[in-house]
Amino acid sequence: MTSDRQTTLQNLRRLLPASLIAGLVGGGLLALPAYVHTWCWSGIACYNHGLFDGIGTFQNLVLGILSLLLTGMLPVALSREGGMKRDFAVLAGGIAGFTAVMVNYLYSQATSVFGHGYAPELSDVLSAIIFPFANHALPFLALALAMAALAAIGAFVVSFFRERAAGPNEGAAASRLILCSTAAAILVVVVLPPLAAHAMLGAEMIDVNPGTALMTTAVSAERTAPGIIVITVEETPPASVLDPGKPFSVFMNGVDVSDASACAASGFSATVEPPGGLSPAKGAEAAWTGAGVSNNGTPVDVVVVARGADGSEIIVLSLRV
Template sequence: MTPDRQTTLQNLRRLLPSSLFAGLVGGGLLVVLPTYVHTWFWGGIVCYNHGLFDTIGTFQGLVLGILSLLLTGMLPVALQRESGMKRDFAVLAGGIAGCVAILVNYLHSQITSIFGHGYAPELSDILAAIIFPFANHALPLLAIGLAMAALAALGAFVISFIRERAAGPNEGAATSRLLLCSTAAIILVIVVLPPLAAHAMLDVGMIDVNPRTALMTTLVSAERTAPDAIVLTVREGPPATIFDHRKPFSVMMNGVDVSDASACTASGFAATVDPPGGLSAAKGSEAAWTGTGVLNNGTPVDVVVMAHGVDGSDLIVMNLGV
């Protein structure tokens, strides 16, 4: 075996573990960031403005995917302590890491789709879900895979280039790891900042929202704290700008309007309301109805709660026997 070939094999053996590790990390990022992060951060507000938030979420997922692949390619090169690695080996290491990351992401998506049907699949079902897309869509999948692997290889190329241009091996290693950490920090900022900005803009009314659609996110709970007492609590709700704060929640019990103390008095309903103004239109508000009118004598009290939007829309948010 020639010395050059022996050196090549040694470099490959040295790079392979770090490439596989980087690929697993990158695959995890590709699974978690574009998929679960979108659900965690956007799931609660996307219904307020589907067009805007779906567009932002899609663009965010695309950017996170690109940065994740670049980070995947950077990682195996940045982990190497030796500074004399040739650039072609560095690019190869990044490409291998990218391929592993793509494989992890593909296996996750296919296996998740199989187990999402609600029954335990057989081994043949899992194998079919993994193999058939390759057989039916080989060229598109290959093109997408090569493009994603190229992004990882680009990340490795950048780190290798920085190391070659550094004044010394220690400076090159420090600079490459600084770039690696900076990329990770940028990913974190892109994950957190857009949803935080969206929540803040919703709270101050800077984003157009359909009030009736937003009212659908309201969650009111009813609890019987005593045989003659019912407490209503607003557990979840849309941004404060959606509610018509001039009106409390409308509350009907057994078909009688008992929204506040005045309504109880006018209807002759035998109960007191605390606070007298009723259930305020705000998340976390609470009101209690106490008296023989809500007494549990074996027949549940029918409780209906209606929310009022700032545009005049009304929506029943609870209809329950308590």
């Protein structure tokens, strides 16, 4: 065996463990966008689906690319061998990227089986993993190779700057700087878009769809005494979404008791405090007191309807109290 071949095999043996470890880390990073999307946008996507779904999709794409680049950088940046040839570095990055794709595939298929609410058999898990791969092997391999190529690009970048450095210590420092910068970029992509979206929503700089934004409204009702029912606003959309004249309509046993005037007009035997009824603010409360809300063995049917500025309506509470 020639010395060149021995050197090649030694390099491969040295790089393979680091590549596999980097692939495991990369598989976790590739699973991150799904959780990030839920964390960032699940609470506000309904305000403007077109805008926030588009931003979330672009965010996931950028996170996926950065995660693959970081995966490819890891085995090279963490290597103590400053004289690693660039072709071996690229190979290590590609192996790490391909491993990350496979790890992410196994994770996603396994979690899809366990997410059905029952303990699956081993055969169910194996079927979920094997059958999709067998039926779509070529497209999957093409996608995996493309993603591995992105990881190889990350390894190439680190290797390039490492070779250009004045010495081994400077090269290691440069590679770690690139690694940390990429990790910081991932953090920025995760945090900045939702922060900006929340700030713009608070400043009413984003057009909100009242019909869907009303779905974020949450209202609770409780009986604090035999003749008292208190309704509390737990969550509410931006004020611009709700009808400024009558944001909430309250019905008890089918009678409109939204405010003191409605109670008087319907002859419902109860007083409302405050007289204007339920305010469209988080934490706002209104209490109905009187014989009409007394529980004489039969609970009172309480229905609260939120009204949007565009005329839309949604029942946010239907409860027997």
